[in-house]
Amino acid sequence: xxxxxxxxxxxxxxxxxxxxxxxxxxxxxxxxxxxxxxxxxxxxxxxxxxxxxxxxxxxxxxxxxxxxxxxxxxxxxxxxxxxxxxxxxxxxxxxxxxxxxxxxxxxxxxxxxxxxxxxxxxxxxxxxxxxxxxxxxxxxxxxxxxxxxxxxxxxxxxxxxxxxxxxxxxxxxxxxxxxxxxxxxxxxxxxxxxxxxxxxxxxxxxxxxxxxxxxxxxxxxxxxxxxxxxxxxxxxxxxxxxxxxxxxxxxxxxxxxxxxxxxxxxxxxxxxxxxxxxxxxxxxxxxxxxxxxxxxxxxxxx
RNA sequence: GGUGCCAUAGCUCAGUUGGUAGAGCAACGGACUGAAAAUCCGUGUGUCCGUGGUUCAACUCCACGUGGCACCA
Numbered sequence: 149x150x151x152x153x154x155x156x157x158x159x160x161x162x163x164x165x166x167x168x169x170x171x172x173x174x175x176x177x178x179x180x181x182x183x184x185x186x187x188x189x190x191x192x193x194x195x196x197x198x199x200x201x202x203x204x205x206x207x208x209x210x211x212x213x214x215x216x217x218x219x220x221x222x223x224x225x226x227x228x229x230x231x232x233x234x235x236x237x238x239x240x241x242x243x244x245x246x247x248x249x250x251x252x253x254x255x256x257x258x259x260x261x262x263x264x265x266x267x268x269x270x271x272x273x274x275x276x277x278x279x280x281x282x283x284x285x286x287x288x289x290x291x292x293x294x295x296x297x298x299x300x301x302x303x304x305x306x307x308x309x310x311x312x313x314x315x316x317x318x319x320x321x322x323x324x325x326x327x328x329x330x331x332x333x334x335x336x337x338x339x340x341x342x343x344x345x346x347x348x349x350x351x352x353x354x355x356x357x358x359x360x361x362x363x364x365x366x367x368x369x370x371x372x373x374x375x376x377x378x379x380x381x382x383x384x385x386x387x388x389x390x391x392x393x394x395x396x397x398x399x400x401x402x403x404x405x406x407x408x409x410x411x412x413x414x415x416x417x418x419x420x421x422x423x424x425x426x427x428x429x430x431x432x433x434x435x436x437x438x439x440x441x442x443x444x445x446x447x448x449x450x
Numbered sequence: 451g452g453u454g455c456c457a458u459a460g461c462u463c464a465g466u467u468g469g470u471a472g473a474g475c476a477a478c479g480g481a482c483u484g485a486a487a488a489u490c491c492g493u494g495u496g497u498c499c500g501u502g503g504u505u506c507a508a509c510u511c512c513a514c515g516u517g518g519c520a521c522c523a
Contacts, residue, residue: 185485196487220485256484260483262483267484303491306481306490306491307489308490388487389487406476415488418486418487422486425480
């Protein structure tokens with residue numbers, strides 16, 4: 149068994165992951181890696197509920213605000229950056245905490261994803277323009293010709309999945325499916341996964357309240373300052389896109405805020421769907437600190 | 451007080467020339483190997499305000515009641 153442990157804290161947004169992560173970081177005298185795909189952008193602070201200055205002072209956090217919304221970023225970049233960082237941290241600590249709500253980012257670190265060349269911005273733009281021109285049926289046809297194997301397993305009504313495969317085929321001249329090994333990468337550390345959840349109604353109350361708090365803290369101003377960049381992927385994000393619509397004159401501010409709450413609830417449900425599938429995850433309530441520590445000790449000494 | 455209009459899903463509303471009802475949003479379930487807070491798929495959850503009446507049959511027509519809105523006093 150490995151003596152280095154990555155402790156994962158997963159769960160839906162607003163469930164209380166940050167508080168537990170800080171508690172555990174203090175207990176183990178270690179640091180925290182953020183696995184939230186939006187908190188990495190330094191321009192997005194209020195709307196992504198990054199930990200407060202006080203919280204950040206208690207435990208060192210990595211990958212919060214370390215990128216700009218103008219940077220291209222994805223799960224593979226996150227995997228590579230995190231593995232590099234972990235090499236350094238495990239030289240110093242026996243345990244490291246990773247917390248966040250982006251299931252794909254967490255899996256990229258725990259299991260790895262296949263190495264595929266990064267697609268150039270030019271090809272991405274080109275294929276997107278193509279999609280607008282020939283539509284879903286058009287890109288489906290192209291994928292069936294270029295990569296029949298993937299065409300049969302892909303969600304054919306999801307343009308993003310089809311475009312990704314076409315981008316890779318265009319970029320490399322090889323079918324996307326030829327890069328998919330499905331192999332789990334071996335890591336030089338072990339993982340322990342904690343899932344946090346609370347009754348649905350409590351979660352929704354916390355989400356609704358947190359959106360009100362974000363608005364009180366100036367989310368409207370933050371979004372206003374970013375409206376010129378709304379075309380960037382980073383800003384295709386709950387809490388911002390609804391306010392951009394409001395700036396366009398679509399609906400009232402109250403309606404926009406209600407939409408942010410509803411879309412955040414839906415996001416939380418999608419997170420739960422993702423995490424429920426992971427059988428390595430052990431579920432707790434966020435206030436069960438003692439039980440969680442007991443479980444961690446047990447797993448880490450095994 | 452009078453007149454008119456309205457009352458259908460959690461919300462906003464459509465609809466049935468009388469045969470127990472549907473759309474958007476919400477809600478719920480699922481997928482997901484480089485945009486993942488993204489993207490995509492599936493599910494209608496209902497005393498059709500109440501009580502009587504007409505009818506083989508009423509959510510639909512009639513009467514009364516209740517609640518809401520508007521206008522007139």
